[in-house]
Amino acid sequence: MSERKIDDETGVETTGHSWDGIEELNNPLPRWWLWTLYACIVWAIAYTIAYPAWPMISGATKGMLGYSTRAEVAADIVAHEAKNEALVAELIAADLTALPPSSDLHRYAVARGGSVFRAQCSQCHGSGAAGAVGYPNLLDNDWLWGGDIENISATIRHGVRNDTDLDARYSEMPAYGDLFVEKEIEAVVEYVVSLSSTEFDAGLVQAGSELFLDNCAACHGDEGLGDQFLGAPNLVDAIWLYGGDRDTLTETVTNARFGVMPAWGQRLSDVDVRAVSVYVHALGGGE
Amino acid sequence: MSDRPLYAPQEPIFPRRVTGVFRNLKWGVMIFTLGIYYLTPWIRWDRGPNLPDQAVLVDMASRRFYFFWIEIWPHEFYFVAGLLIMAGLGLFLFTSALGRVWCGYTCPQTVWTDLFILVERWIEGDRNARLRLYRGKWDVRKWRLRLTKWFVWLLIAIATGGAWVFYFTDAPTLLVNLLNFTAHPVAYMTIAALTATTFLFGGFMREQVCIYMCPWPRIQAAMMDPDTITVAYREWRGEERGKKHENKSGDCIDCMACVNVCPMGIDIRDGQQMECITCALCIDACDDIMDKIGKPRGLIDYIALSDEPAERAGEPPAPIWKKILRPRTIIYTAIWASIGVALMYALFVRSDIELTVSPVRNPTYVLQSDGAVRNIYDVRLRNKAGDDRVFHISLTSDEILRIELEGRGGLRDVVVPADTTILQRVYVTARPQDPAASSDTTALRLWVEDVDADIRASQSTTFNGRDQ
Numbered sequence: 001m002s003e004r005k006i007d008d009e010t011g012v013e014t015t016g017h018s019w020d021g022i023e024e025l026n027n028p029l030p031r032w033w034l035w036t037l038y039a040c041i042v043w044a045i046a047y048t049i050a051y052p053a054w055p056m057i058s059g060a061t062k063g064m065l066g067y068s069t070r071a072e073v074a075a076d077i078v079a080h081e082a083k084n085e086a087l088v089a090e091l092i093a094a095d096l097t098a099l100p101p102s103s104d105l106h107r108y109a110v111a112r113g114g115s116v117f118r119a120q121c122s123q124c125h126g127s128g129a130a131g132a133v134g135y136p137n138l139l140d141n142d143w144l145w146g147g148d149i150e151n152i153s154a155t156i157r158h159g160v161r162n163d164t165d166l167d168a169r170y171s172e173m174p175a176y177g178d179l180f181v182e183k184e185i186e187a188v189v190e191y192v193v194s195l196s197s198t199e200f201d202a203g204l205v206q207a208g209s210e211l212f213l214d215n216c217a218a219c220h221g222d223e224g225l226g227d228q229f230l231g232a233p234n235l236v237d238a239i240w241l242y243g244g245d246r247d248t249l250t251e252t253v254t255n256a257r258f259g260v261m262p263a264w265g266q267r268l269s270d271v272d273v274r275a276v277s278v279y280v281h282a283l284g285g286g287e
Numbered sequence: 288m289s290d291r292p293l294y295a296p297q298e299p300i301f302p303r304r305v306t307g308v309f310r311n312l313k314w315g316v317m318i319f320t321l322g323i324y325y326l327t328p329w330i331r332w333d334r335g336p337n338l339p340d341q342a343v344l345v346d347m348a349s350r351r352f353y354f355f356w357i358e359i360w361p362h363e364f365y366f367v368a369g370l371l372i373m374a375g376l377g378l379f380l381f382t383s384a385l386g387r388v389w390c391g392y393t394c395p396q397t398v399w400t401d402l403f404i405l406v407e408r409w410i411e412g413d414r415n416a417r418l419r420l421y422r423g424k425w426d427v428r429k430w431r432l433r434l435t436k437w438f439v440w441l442l443i444a445i446a447t448g449g450a451w452v453f454y455f456t457d458a459p460t461l462l463v464n465l466l467n468f469t470a471h472p473v474a475y476m477t478i479a480a481l482t483a484t485t486f487l488f489g490g491f492m493r494e495q496v497c498i499y500m501c502p503w504p505r506i507q508a509a510m511m512d513p514d515t516i517t518v519a520y521r522e523w524r525g526e527e528r529g530k531k532h533e534n535k536s537g538d539c540i541d542c543m544a545c546v547n548v549c550p551m552g553i554d555i556r557d558g559q560q561m562e563c564i565t566c567a568l569c570i571d572a573c574d575d576i577m578d579k580i581g582k583p584r585g586l587i588d589y590i591a592l593s594d595e596p597a598e599r600a601g602e603p604p605a606p607i608w609k610k611i612l613r614p615r616t617i618i619y620t621a622i623w624a625s626i627g628v629a630l631m632y633a634l635f636v637r638s639d640i641e642l643t644v645s646p647v648r649n650p651t652y653v654l655q656s657d658g659a660v661r662n663i664y665d666v667r668l669r670n671k672a673g674d675d676r677v678f679h680i681s682l683t684s685d686e687i688l689r690i691e692l693e694g695r696g697g698l699r700d701v702v703v704p705a706d707t708t709i710l711q712r713v714y715v716t717a718r719p720q721d722p723a724a725s726s727d728t729t730a731l732r733l734w735v736e737d738v739d740a741d742i743r744a745s746q747s748t749t750f751n752g753r754d755q
Contacts, residue, residue: 028295101694128649142656237656
């Protein structure tokens with residue numbers, strides 16, 4: 001094999017390999033290519049010494065330079081927070097009722113509030129804030145506890161019917177299953193249906209109307225328009241938190257509802273509460 | 288295995304000086320292309336007070352590309368894609384018609400190598416002097432010449448790397464910052480990297496870049512055909528070669544002029560080779576010799592290989608336009624031109640104001656307390672003008688729909704600052720009794736109008752009713 005063979009046709013040396021009479025020409029790579037390879041190997045070794053590289057049982061080698069992506073992210077976050085410091089201070093001091101909608105501060109609050117919302121609120125209210133059964137839709141113009149910026153902010157800060165914040169929104173509907181007989185529940189349900197529909201049993205409604213005035217109107221109002229001080233829903237409009245069909249209403253009247261929301265003032269910073277309030281207010285239903 | 292080497296040392300090449308038509312053409316191309324590269328960032332172009340006044344500027348931070356009177360925003364990147372496709376097709380066209388004319392005349396690797404060889408020749412002398420110096424000992428003179436040459440190369444390399452960064456930010460400002468060491472580290476790192484590659488590629492790697500690193504020689508092999516005009520040796524006229532006193536039948540006197548001037552270190556008389564960049568310097572060298580020995584020029588020439596049989600038979604070759612005007616080149620030209628026309632059309636019909644409408648589909652619609660149905664649209668309003676503009680938003684639809692803007696208190700005018708995009712939430716509502724509220728979808732068109740400039744733009748979208 002050590003004997004050199006020269007291909008007649010090209011005058012190029014062959015490797016001596018032959019397949020079906022076809023011989024492989026030996027066209028070696030340039031020398032600098034080899035040195036590039038060696039340089040890369042040296043670089044790779046130096047790199048693994050300088051930077052975190054080798055996986056160990058727990059974690060990995062730290063590297064001589066002490067570089068860490070985690071530390072870099074932390075530094076980035078600190079740098080961003082430093083940049084936003086002025087806006088944060090401004091937002092904390094701002095009167096949210098008088099925040100001009102096209103101002104930088106408003107844009108900042110909406111952007112910050114949006115990220116808070118997606119992280120903290122979207123689990124119940126949905127990523128698009130459209131809510132779900134039992135979790136209010138925040139895009140519409142129907143509000144249980146008030147839809148102006150101050151009421152939205154208070155609801156977020158103190159929560160609803162939780163037992164951690166004394167200032168939480170609180171009201172409790174009795175479970176009429178204990179107070180009414182089945183026929184009475186049926187009549188009240190029929191009356192509530194009649195408030196927003198044209199198809200109902202007029203006979204039942206008459207009886208239900210009296211029961212409603214005696215028992216429900218204290219919170220929901222004589223005309224069923226609800227009361228935002230008590231978180232009592234408007235029963236006349238097209239929007240139902242749990243559902244407006246007879247079966248769901250029967251369940252609601254029988255067992256009552258007790259929706260709870262945490263006091264976000266205890267979990268989020270003041271600026272985040274303010275930001276998310278501005279965000280929710282700007283979703284479409286803000287008053 | 289055997290003692291055969293797996294790696295070959297680089298063969299040093301010492302191209303001899305040459306004069307002639309193609310050498311002059313190459314000087315011209317070099318001055319032209321280097322002039323474009325070094326001077327373009329310094330051309331000023333007045334765009335008004337809020338916009339940069341650099342004629343060609345790739346503004347990464349603000350995501351704008353300025354080219355004289357044209358301003359490209361990121362969403363118009365298809366212009367750049369179109370230009371790249373045109374550049375690719377242009378290479379196909381030129382390669383199928385004229386071979387590796389790009390490699391030989393305009394490729395930066397060729398142009399800078401040519402410049403570096405010019406410097407080398409000024410400092411160390413022509414081929415023979417350089418050969419002597421290469422073989423000689425490392426004495427004071429050799430060190431002096433080498434260091435001078437490397438120093439001048441380095442200056443060119445720094446200027447090359449330096450010119451690059453001027454395309455990305457205001458050139459006069461950056462030059463001052465670079466000189467008083469206040470420029471961004473990225474600028475210095477870019478200059479350092481490009482200085483190093485220019486110095487290495489132009490001074491030391493030269494033909495190695497073309498042969499081993501560049502994919503184009505491989506691609507061009509597929510782009511050329513027998514009708515392609517390329518640099519070749521008229522073997523049927525030159526052979527048998529021999530010195531004058533040997534009285535051989537061919538015109539080639541084996542003077543090696545074509546080999547000595549070749550920057551790739553090949554012998555064109557061996558036929559078509561992957562290394563050949565068709566720089567045509569061997570044509571100049573050979574024509575010079577043919578003049579001296581009283582033979583007709585063109586022993587080495589731009590010829591099409593398909594002409595070989597005719598020329599062997601002593602007939603004249605086909606006229607050159609027949610080689611260039613072929614279905615293949617015509618098709619390339621047609622595609623190339625149609626993309627160009629499409630880009631020009633797109634460039635001239637685009638408006639100074641634009642809107643993009645993305646309907647919010649989470650949820651698809653919002654039921655209001657009175658039973659009305661509301662759809663939400665995130666509308667991006669784009670003001671490409673150099674001053675703040677008032678945009679008026681409206682909608683058209685066959686059905687009754689009402690429009691409202693978030694946070695505008697019932698107004699439908701929005702101020703969009705100069706050269707900015709803003710996001711405006713737009714509400715479209717159908718009352719309970721309107722057909723759109725209870726239907727599946729309703730077509731509508733959102734309009735944005737620059738009242739002062741009397742220009743407007745629109746985008747169609749759909750409205751989702753309850754019945755889905």
